[in-house]
Amino acid sequence: xRPPVILKTTSFFDSSYSSPSDRRLSTLANHFVCAHNPxxxxxxxxxxxxxxxxxxxxxxxxAPEDPILGxxxxxxxxxxxxxxxxxxxxxxxxxxKPLVLNVxxxxxxxxxxxxxxxxxxxxxTGLADFNKLSAKLIFGSDSPAVQENxxxxxxxxxxxxxxxxxxxxxxKHYHQRTIYLxxxxxxxxxxxxxxxxxxxxxYRYYAPSTRGxxxxxxxxxxxxxxxxxxxxxxACAHNPTGVDPTLEQWEQIxxxxxxxxxxxxxxxxxxxxxxxxxxxxxxxxxxFVADGGELLVAQxxxxxxxxxxxxxxxxxxxCKSSDVASRVESQLKLVIRPMYSSPPIHGASIVAAIxxxxxxxxxxxxxxxxxxxxxISMRQQxxxxxxxxxTPGDWSHIIRQIGMFTFTGLNSEQVSxxxxxxxxxxxxxxxxxxxxxxxxxxxxxxxxxHAAVTRVV
Amino acid sequence: xxxxAARFLRRSSVAGVRSMSTWxxxxxxAPKDPILGxxxxxxxxxxxxxxxxxxxxxxxxxxKPVVLECVREAERRIAGSEFMExxxxxxxxxxxxxxxxxxYGDNSEFIKDKRIAAxxxxxxxxACRLFAAFQQRFHxxxxxxxxxxxxxxxxNIWRDAGVPIKTFRYYYPESRGLDxxxxxxxIKNAxxxxxxxxxACAHNPTGVDPSEQQWREISxxxxxxxxxxxxxxxxxxxxxxxxxxxxxxxRIFLEDGHLIGLAQxxxxxxxxxxxxxxxxSLLxxxxxxxxxxxxxxxxxxxxxxxxxxxxGALVVSTVLGDPELKKLWxxxxxxxxxxxIGMRTTxxxxxxxxxxPLPWQHITNQIGMFCYSxxxxxxxxxxxxxxxxxxxxxxxxxxxxxxxxxxxYVADAIHEVTKSF
Numbered sequence: 001x002r003p004p005v006i007l008k009t010t011s012f013f014d015s016s017y018s019s020p021s022d023r024r025l026s027t028l029a030n031h032f033v034c035a036h037n038p039x040x041x042x043x044x045x046x047x048x049x050x051x052x053x054x055x056x057x058x059x060x061x062x063a064p065e066d067p068i069l070g071x072x073x074x075x076x077x078x079x080x081x082x083x084x085x086x087x088x089x090x091x092x093x094x095x096x097k098p099l100v101l102n103v104x105x106x107x108x109x110x111x112x113x114x115x116x117x118x119x120x121x122x123x124x125t126g127l128a129d130f131n132k133l134s135a136k137l138i139f140g141s142d143s144p145a146v147q148e149n150x151x152x153x154x155x156x157x158x159x160x161x162x163x164x165x166x167x168x169x170x171x172k173h174y175h176q177r178t179i180y181l182x183x184x185x186x187x188x189x190x191x192x193x194x195x196x197x198x199x200x201x202x203y204r205y206y207a208p209s210t211r212g213x214x215x216x217x218x219x220x221x222x223x224x225x226x227x228x229x230x231x232x233x234x235a236c237a238h239n240p241t242g243v244d245p246t247l248e249q250w251e252q253i254x255x256x257x258x259x260x261x262x263x264x265x266x267x268x269x270x271x272x273x274x275x276x277x278x279x280x281x282x283x284x285x286x287x288f289v290a291d292g293g294e295l296l297v298a299q300x301x302x303x304x305x306x307x308x309x310x311x312x313x314x315x316x317x318x319c320k321s322s323d324v325a326s327r328v329e330s331q332l333k334l335v336i337r338p339m340y341s342s343p344p345i346h347g348a349s350i351v352a353a354i355x356x357x358x359x360x361x362x363x364x365x366x367x368x369x370x371x372x373x374x375x376i377s378m379r380q381q382x383x384x385x386x387x388x389x390x391t392p393g394d395w396s397h398i399i400r401q402i403g404m405f406t407f408t409g410l411n412s413e414q415v416s417x418x419x420x421x422x423x424x425x426x427x428x429x430x431x432x433x434x435x436x437x438x439x440x441x442x443x444x445x446x447x448x449x450h451a452a453v454t455r456v457v
Numbered sequence: 458x459x460x461x462a463a464r465f466l467r468r469s470s471v472a473g474v475r476s477m478s479t480w481x482x483x484x485x486x487a488p489k490d491p492i493l494g495x496x497x498x499x500x501x502x503x504x505x506x507x508x509x510x511x512x513x514x515x516x517x518x519x520x521k522p523v524v525l526e527c528v529r530e531a532e533r534r535i536a537g538s539e540f541m542e543x544x545x546x547x548x549x550x551x552x553x554x555x556x557x558x559x560x561y562g563d564n565s566e567f568i569k570d571k572r573i574a575a576x577x578x579x580x581x582x583x584a585c586r587l588f589a590a591f592q593q594r595f596h597x598x599x600x601x602x603x604x605x606x607x608x609x610x611x612x613n614i615w616r617d618a619g620v621p622i623k624t625f626r627y628y629y630p631e632s633r634g635l636d637x638x639x640x641x642x643x644i645k646n647a648x649x650x651x652x653x654x655x656x657a658c659a660h661n662p663t664g665v666d667p668s669e670q671q672w673r674e675i676s677x678x679x680x681x682x683x684x685x686x687x688x689x690x691x692x693x694x695x696x697x698x699x700x701x702x703x704x705x706x707x708r709i710f711l712e713d714g715h716l717i718g719l720a721q722x723x724x725x726x727x728x729x730x731x732x733x734x735x736x737x738s739l740l741x742x743x744x745x746x747x748x749x750x751x752x753x754x755x756x757x758x759x760x761x762x763x764x765x766x767x768x769g770a771l772v773v774s775t776v777l778g779d780p781e782l783k784k785l786w787x788x789x790x791x792x793x794x795x796x797x798i799g800m801r802t803t804x805x806x807x808x809x810x811x812x813x814p815l816p817w818q819h820i821t822n823q824i825g826m827f828c829y830s831x832x833x834x835x836x837x838x839x840x841x842x843x844x845x846x847x848x849x850x851x852x853x854x855x856x857x858x859x860x861x862x863x864x865x866y867v868a869d870a871i872h873e874v875t876k877s878f
Contacts, residue, residue, distance in 0.1 A: 055716055055741055057574075057741055057749070058742065058746070060749045060750055061749060063753050063755065063756045066546060066759055069543075069546060069764075088543070098541075098542050100540060105537055108537065109536055109537060112532050112536040115524075115529075118523075119522075119524055119728055119729055120522050120730050120731055121724075121730045121731050122731050123493070124490065124493060157579075157761075157766070158762070160759075160760070160761070160763040161762040161763075164762070188760060191760035192761075195757075195760045196760075302543075308542055308543045309540075309542050309764070309766070309767030310766055310767050311762060311766040311767075324484065326486070328484060330487035330489075331485075331486075331487045334487045334613075337582075338586060338613035338617040339579075339582070339583070339586055339761065340582050340733060340762075341583075341610065342731070342733070344579075344733040345731035345732060346766065346769070347768070
């Protein structure tokens with residue numbers, strides 16, 4: 001007698017069947033519940049029209065929209081002519097348009113016209129000259145770490161991808177599995193590191209009462225972190241608050257981190273964008289490198305070169321010796337290969353071309369400063385507009401904070417109000433992207449903030 | 458500000474060094490990637506006779522990499538005209554649409570009914586990794602059955618995603634062909650509802666594909682066991698020269714009612730290797746499910762790279778979306794496939810002409826970029842050390858690395874290392 005064939009009538013991806021015994025029970029139950037036509041036995045194969053094609057995805061629920069990128073999705077759906085997108089941190093011109101830098105356009109054209117170029121796989125670690133130039137950019141061309149060959153740099157998928165590769169490397173090879181993130185931090189940080197295999201803890205950072213840095217809380221929390229813990233630091237233009245430590249504060253942070261042998265992991269997404277100066281924005285990182293210690297840094301060219309969608313970034317790990325750096329690099333490759341094999345060539349080629357040519361580099365710094373200056377000017381205009389309206393509260397944080405974002409201090413009810421009544425799109429934590437503002441739209445935003453603060457508490 | 462910083466820097470260099478210790482001292486050097494390491498070694502070789510039949514990247518008859526004309530034209534149109542904003546997490550909608558048409562058929566009912574959850578991925582590797590992570594998240598007891606042998610990186614992908622790997626028989630060394638009986642037995646013996654990785658066409662590394670009839674039987678047996686079929690299709694168009702024909706296995710499964718998963722790559726068939734452009738798709742029961750599944754795939758992509766790269770997606774959607782460019786692409790992909798098929802014939806003829814005692818018909822029976830020569834690791838080492846011919850140690854030869862200029866030399870070398878076998 002042919003043994004009964006076991007039917008699988010439930011979804012592969014039913015998360016309620018979390019234990020092996022559950023699955024065995026359900027499989028057993030299927031013997032007694034013949035919901036479908038009997039399937040072929042082991043001896044012959046016969047196709048049945050009602051074959052057991054319950055989807056393996058039947059139980060999957062719809063995931064929520066990404067809180068940051070979802071803002072743009074909602075904005076796009078809104079038909080209002082006065083709608084304003086202050087959600088995702090992508091630069092906009094005075095005319096509210098995206099911007100491709102002139103240097104980038106020129107290099108793009110050069111690349112297209114150069115028929116000697118091909119599209120072969122680049123190495124797992126990315127373009128070699130891109131990597132060297134990126135290291136020079138963040139560490140400085142006279143950096144001893146670079147000159148002593150103690151740095152390994154790999155091309156990554158913008159900031160996100162570089163953080164993820166760094167996180168996975170640490171989860172595999174570092175003796176401490178905990179990373180401390182500032183409160184608040186970029187919404188994607190916790191997931192990046194959790195999925196990389198690390199566990200996430202928090203350290204105090206933002207003080208709502210002052211809309212500035214909670215320096216005492218920060219020092220306290222890092223002091224009580226177990227020795228060797230990883231600490232994520234925003235190199236400049238903290239996202240979402242725009243609140244950065246002063247250089248003196250950075251020095252204290254450095255001393256504390258080194259004394260507790262904590263491992264610093266810098267996220268540098270705004271070099272040049274914060275103050276307008278590439279070197280000034282890199283000071284915190286260089287401070288740490290100068291003491292001879294080890295660290296990681298993830299760089300992104302999304303904002304400062306406007307290469308958002310091309311996904312260009314780099315992960316650098318500063319090691320004690322060049323031998324260690326080379327071994328670390330070999331292990332980084334093993335993380336990258338099963339993730340995407342090798343990084344995309346296009347964006348990195350553009351960056352390398354700009355960084356290695358003196359004229360293009362200079363032009364880039366000028367265009368970069370213009371973007372940073374426009375944002376600084378928007379801060380001033382918004383502040384002035386709120387003061388002019390007599391909006392209750394102290395709004396000086398708008399001009400004290402730095403970089404792409406302002407942490408307004410508005411609560412989520414006020415944010416919803418501004419979206420519903422004034423068609424202002426921003427993340428519910430009260431963060432606005434200054435890059436999305438223009439002289440023309442500042443009054444509308446000021447009106448909205450004023451209304452929210454006076455009518456919604 | 459500058460002098461303040463300088464003072465801090467001077468002081469800190471002294472203070473910091475004392476409390477330092479390296480965390481990475483105990484890290485072992487990783488082994489070189491077996492495939493990409495071959496090219497590195499090739500590049501370092503100074504011999505004028507050197508031949509690279511290692512990595513699977515197409516070369517023309519002069520041994521040069523090729524950028525397709527349709528791609529050049531697409532890039533001319535793109536340059537200067539597009540913003541570089543972030544794509545959605547799921548990538549370019551247009552590129553995904555065109556990819557689904559290519560794989561599922563222009564008039565596929567599944568596309569019309571919006572039943573396919575699909576996202577742009579980082580070429581084939583990225584598509585496989587997303588699926589593996591998705592499996593791990595939504596079915597923690599999942600495993601993946603992969604063929605013996607398979608592309609080496611498949612092991613790494615599922616391992617790093619935390620999905621246990623099992624194997625099924627595939628290649629039959631004695632015939633240098635398919636172990637069909639073994640394959641069918643392994644499908645039967647796997648627990649119901651297992652996950653199977655299948656190469657849609659041009660199996661890597663063996664070049665051995667099931668026949669159409671064999672695919673039908675495989676489909677039926679997989680159906681009988683309620684297994685989940687996941688296809689890796691890295692060579693559509695590249696194998697036979699005809700993308701429709703190369704998608705035959707997938708179409709058979711779809712007709713049979715399977716809800717498949719599929720990883721597509723444009724690395725080879727559009728020559729976009731370094732652009733990292735591909736697509737992951739999962740056929741669902743209905744539109745609602747497809748929306749849910751796509752949203753979950755996005756939750757996996759966001760903490761990995763946020764959103765996929767723009768340039769390659771623009772190239773693919775420009776080429777496939779323009780009837781003239783698409784026609785040109787179809788011609789160019791056939792040229793590549795034909796040259797490879799021609800090299801297979803020439804290599805086989807050369808070996809048989811030299812009076813080799815071994816059978817070589819597998820060279821022309823196999824299909825796609827690679828030929829599983831049957832050379833042993835020792836023989837491969839001789840090929841490299843004595844003849845400066847670079848290939849992976851499993852005996853896999855990338856046919857694209859052969860051309861009229863070197864095929865005789867390679868045949869001589871193979872004959873030399875195998876004649877006393």
